[in-house]
Amino acid sequence: MATGYDVDWQALRDAAVEVAAHAYAPYSRFQVGAAALADDGRMLVGCNVENAAYGVVLCAECGVVSQLHATGGGRLTHFVCVNGDGEVIMPCGRCRQLLFEQGGRDLLLLTVSGVRRMDEVLPDAFGPDDLS
Ligand SMILES: O=c1ccn([C@H]2C[C@H](O)[C@@H](CO)O2)c(=O)[nH]1
Numbered sequence: 001m002a003t004g005y006d007v008d009w010q011a012l013r014d015a016a017v018e019v020a021a022h023a024y025a026p027y028s029r030f031q032v033g034a035a036a037l038a039d040d041g042r043m044l045v046g047c048n049v050e051n052a053a054y055g056v057v058l059c060a061e062c063g064v065v066s067q068l069h070a071t072g073g074g075r076l077t078h079f080v081c082v083n084g085d086g087e088v089i090m091p092c093g094r095c096r097q098l099l100f101e102q103g104g105r106d107l108l109l110l111t112v113s114g115v116r117r118m119d120e121v122l123p124d125a126f127g128p129d130d131l132s
Pocket residue numbers: 025028030031032047048049050057058059060061081090091092095
């Protein structure tokens with residue numbers, strides 16, 4: 001299991017770049033690829049999928065979360081997303097909430113300002129504990 005900062009971020013970023021090429025983004029022309037590791041070492045990827053009804057867009061992170069559960073579940077430990085030029089971008093606010101649910105405050109993200117914990121990019125998050 002990859003923990004802390006010893007993960008191969010370059011390999012994770014490469015996977016995000018690769019999947020970004022499969023994005024369906026005919027409206028924004030903004031391709032996004034996302035890649036994550038699960039706590040058993042599995043790699044999950046996703047790309048954005050747009051819709052003629054613009055608001056129906058599926059962000060790349062949605063694909064990651066779906067693949068996490070479709071392939072056995074678990075928790076996300078590491079995450080990165082990139083644009084079509086391979087540059088690291090920040091997950092949108094909605095997707096930070098999606099990722100928080102699946103990885104919690106300890107999830108590590110490779111961001112535009114380096115490796116950050118989820119509780120740095122979504123402080124004081126609303127989450128499952130608030131419902132108990
Ligand atoms: O975190 C993000 C932010 C944006 N997008 C997508 C949605 C839309 O297709 C395009 C432009 O917003 O980028 C993602 O996939 N993930």
